Amino acid sequence: MTFAVHGLPVARGIAIGRAVLVVSSRIDVAHYFIKPEEIETEIDRVRTARNAVADELTKLQASVAQMGPNDAPHELAALLEVHQMLLQDEALSGGVKHWVSDRLYNAEWALTTQLEVIARQFDEMEDPYLRERKADLEQVVERMLHRMKGTAAVLAPSPPRRKRAAASHDQDDEDHDPTAGDGFDVPLVLIAHDLSPADMLQFKKSVFAGFVTDVGGRTSHTAIVARSMDIPAIVGARSASQLVRQDDWVIIDGEAGVMIVDPSPIILAEYGFKQRQGDLERGRLARLRHKPAVTLDGQRVELLANIEMPEDTAGAVKAGAVGVGLFRSEFLFMGRENSARQTRLPDEEEQYQAYTRAVEGMQGMPVTIRTIDVGADKPLDGKSASKQEHLNPALGLRAIRWSLADPAMFLTQLRAILRAAAHGEIHLLIPMLAHASEIRQTLSLIDFARAELDSRGAVYGPLKLGAMIEIPAAALTLKTFLKHFDFLSIGTNDLIQYTLAIDRADEAVAHLYDPAHPAVLKLVADTITECRRQGKGVSVCGEMAGDVAFTRLLLGLGLRSFSMHPSRILAVKQEVLRADTGKLEPWAKGVLDADDPAAALAG
Template identity: 35%
Template structure:
């Protein structure tokens, strides 16, 4: 028996034979063209074919995995139709006189590299989506638009990596589990595996050149382990645990529509964190009370130039309308540090995590900030919107923000543009904000604690530095005291305090947070029901 370890993408068990899925190599040759307009026409035709294919994939996914999984392909259609992406391809063909295949491949690499360079795991995985779209267009250009693979019976699919389109095109009745050599738990393929309730392990490093086809295997998606040629003892254990996991899932589904309330009556708002419009279906499917963190920077990261007010309005309006009156908290632009955007032309900094980022950029470049605020306030007419501002360190910053907000609201009133009411909050993610939270609470309607940055700034440890993992302790008493102080000062002034960082889904701390008086927890959509179960089993008062 051989044991191979990876990362769990969907915690479930599967036993069966392996089928290796290998992609067909698609080499791109650079050719000079004397007919750039002809190449542009070829690109446009291939893009239209790709749009039709994505629509069919959306319809197939809608039937087989529901709205949550299908929305991935709506997001791909939006990326494909993005003006910056199309302009980049066409500009390259015209100015460099190259063939369409090369231009599409180069443009795809350019946009994918922007996402891949980010520290944020969710945003990093959007690079795979960009590559998937570009590869689809290239296949159409070279006349290989479909890449189907059929299996004779239920198998454990082992691959280097899988694109969302490849995942959906597989017959899910014949897929027992997914195992990939590369990939991330934040990839859309991993999201699809969770939606399809298919066990999945990623980043195993498995060698696909060895003889794997037809080999017996067991997938432990809970522990992230693949067993090749498992023993009878392992097979018996897998079977028993699979039955237990199935019982737990059935119980969790019964919690949809139930209140998130402790045994002694404390009610908690359970919100979801999202990174794009396509994530809304997962929020609704998992019965979140609303959206506690909408990362608006994705609108900027996907572009080659600043998104317009109308482009932003369209995205915010879509989210608000789809949430049907539930709370939607949108965080204003949070770039800098690991999230760099070329067209912002930011100066290189020795220590970007401590540099010009998030609200500092907005206050330095008020035209960008006001454009976003105008879009947000226009969108507030279509739902229950709250706005929060990241990386706050002082009361002075909040006062300046509030002045700009009033300027924007007055401009919109003078123009006769409809607005709703929007609560204003700040993220508490610096020790400075914690220490002056007593004063900050007088200025805003709510606090949202970003534990990722708060932890790294409190411990003086770069959370992206693997060499410091032994020192990084998200449960450090100093971090917990920071959270406690923030909650106490919020309640002292009659405002609510929530947590939207990674610690919000850490069930080892759930009871601690509730005892502190935390009002809201905002987590990835897939954690909602499990966290609801945990909260309903807790009794806070002795």
């Protein structure tokens, strides 16, 4: 039956493919793809865990048998017998083999996926007793997962797409299969309750054509990384992961924020047409790649790229970026837990190599590196997030506050960035500053890092220093900031969040997240005006920079430097090429003065 699930659109385009569910578990489960030659190893890991749990249950059964009726009720022995039966059920082991062999899932992912498949079958049973056996199955699987913990295989690079296994699907599905009989690989779309930034990085170069999550907001970091992957994505879809089954055909409409499940042939044909139209539009925009971003009245505009990893520079150059306006260095620190659940941060040499690769990847163009910005929706690991559940992490120890609280870690990063600056032009960007005392501490540590390198005789280069304006307090005390920094970068994502008191990762209040709010626009406009008055550089690096609905307004306010996801550069460039800033300036002032700026923007 065809039905639709609505959420928040965060990355445009159409994706059509089979659903891959990342199933939640009460213990942490790794999700990654393996290499084809590792299939037997992963299956053997599951088999070993199953045998170990079976032995464990056998010992428990033997001990129960020796107990008296007052010590061990009859129900306990029966329960252990049920667990043994579930453990040996071919539906469990056979299904796991299928996910490992056909989809190249790692053992844990395959096990939780098959658990979800069987659990749904239990939910549909009419007999209440049988329905309740789902809990027993979950307990058995969790026993196996605990046994497998710490024995994960090495994370493999992106796998090849898997051919559709026709025998594993109902014949009815063939009628809905847009790739049936054409020999092409089947696109896969990812469905999850939530994905951490570290999860997103693991999937970044994988086979997925799109993804949907139950939670999240338009500017949550899951959404931001989705846009950097340039694939259709929806967040805040509430119950998507409960409504979709493994291998369902789904359509993701990233423009409308709608996921269509089990689409009819007519709907498939309609969205297939839209998908082809989108491809044609991208082809037209590609012709602008080498055209300078100059307005009709001769104003040159700088279009920069936001990146997460050094390897992203290839996409930035390909999109026509003239530099990196925001390198989110925290992604180098994420997803680094070992089997003992310990997080090993990258040392100075590893960071230096990463920053140097980014500089070299941009082929002489400038790279702006933001110092580590963790906290809120970007914990370094799962423990960081859970420990702060009762607090408001967006207002807690994050970004520069985190760095100043751990000077040794901060100095390591600063030394690595300074050394990389010997290889090309690097601008250093400090996030979330609000107090003059924080500015003084930061500048002092930068000087101390230089002194440490001098004492070692290490080679390092010059840095331009910049600060992010993402807290209203910073936007209201610009003169203090401009005394100490060469440039400012407006982080509109957090600036909107803090100005409007909206958690940008919370889908429940997403409708209140308003980039066109008069207060937000005034803070942005005042920052641009003051920087231009003092001859200091200013850019916008938040999501507003890549939103073509705001390009004309920002140009009219005097902005000449935009930093965005590489996938948005050509669309924004098209707007720039059509703009006349002389005509836009009075119009932009009218938008600022309007009671309803959003309506003025649209009109």
